[in-house]
Amino acid sequence: MTFVIRAARDSDLQPLYEMAKLTGGGFTNLPPDRAALKIKLVRSAAAFARSDDAKADDLFVLVLENTATGEVRGTCQIFTHVGQSYPFYSYRLGTLTQHSKELGRTFRADMLGLTTDLEGCSEVGGLFLHPGERAGGLGMLLARARYLFIAQHRARFADRILAELRGIIDEAGGSPFWDGLAGRFFGMNFQDADQFNAVRGHQFIADLFPKHPIYIAMLPESARAVIGLPHPSGRAAMRMLENEGFAYENYVDIFDGGPTMIAKTDQVRTIRDAQPARIVAIDDDGGDAALVARGLLADFRCAYATIRASADGVVLGREAAAALGVGEDDMISHVARA
Structure with missing residues (x-):
């Protein structure tokens, strides 16, 4: 599923x-x-x-x-x-600090400011x-x-x-x-x-x-x-x-x-760790658990996937590729699931 x-x-x-x-x-x-x-x-x-x-x-x-x-x-x-x-x-949340010389005491009041x-x-x-x-x-x-x-x-x-x-x-x-x-x-x-x-x-x-x-x-x-x-x-x-x-x-x-x-x-x-990559192959030979996204604006889709690096890009699992609607040579963005 x-x-x-x-x-x-x-x-x-x-x-x-x-x-x-x-x-x-x-x-x-x-x-x-x-x-x-x-x-x-x-x-x-x-x-x-x-x-x-x-x-x-x-x-x-x-x-x-x-x-x-x-x-x-x-x-x-x-x-x-x-x-x-x-x-x-x-x-x-803030603090107002006031001091009374006569009493020799410092008062701190926690406050909420709009x-x-x-x-x-x-x-x-x-x-x-x-x-x-x-x-x-x-x-x-x-x-x-x-x-x-x-x-x-x-x-x-x-x-x-x-x-x-x-x-x-x-x-x-x-x-x-x-x-x-x-x-x-x-x-x-x-x-x-x-x-x-x-x-x-x-x-x-x-x-x-x-x-x-x-x-x-x-x-x-x-x-x-x-x-x-x-x-x-x-x-x-x-x-x-x-x-x-x-x-x-x-x-x-x-x-x-x-x-x-x-x-x-x-x-x-x-956001900091997201990496762009090109899909070079799609198979079920395993890889690392990741979040994978593709597309801009209304075409955006994101799913969990298995992904592994290759010389020229990444290899994506078949089930995720189908869910995302991507194939070889398509560009994706990915980040580790952990």
Whole structure:
């Protein structure tokens, strides 16, 4: 059984919607809303169709397809430059130090400041793998395929790249962080705010969010305890990001307090290590486990493969070659699976 990553199409709307209903909330980039998902697919199609490399607010939606059945079993997204259409807000954790000579004491207060520091960065997000496929490294295939796509379209992307991880969500689908901070200003629960944001964007944040720093000590313990922590289901994703060179730099999501991971684009491991090569032969005589990608824009495809070096290029396994739609003399990009 072979899975391949490819560009999303209009016909993928229904499977994307079905997967969106399985996310459990707090997954802004994959809302269980047909109209919002349709808008994403239209926007993605426009990005895939654009041939120039000018800086733009593009969104690319990719899907994981089972080549044997044609079923879509996962998805991920790539944003070229966030904050171009509307501000990209984050909270930045900082410390204010004050000294009282009379008391002979120094006071340090941890604070959350609303910021748009990360505007202009690229973003990887929207990764979701169907619960029935969470084996065989398919989550890693989805994640790393995004970086091979970026490597093959480097001029379209920024010099820094971020990934927002979903924060802690309670059993009722609420967010302790939201309830302890923003919910007090908005008069709506987390689910409503998250859905509103997913469908209509961030402008309401600019209109209503407090602009002054928030003293963390003034928040309830339930909110303080989850700042910068990923949802339990996102811990593996956080480890994958760290393995790629991403780091937590004290930025958190304004809705659920989840961590924002940041890296220099050219230092992301998969992007840095990706190698172009020409296929000189296709056989089943073995090789090293790798991720292999071919094609640009809507023709992009990525899959796991066996690959081995030869004098003039590489030899690719038959199953992967069929899934990728490549043959001898075609060019690919590859990186070690480990």
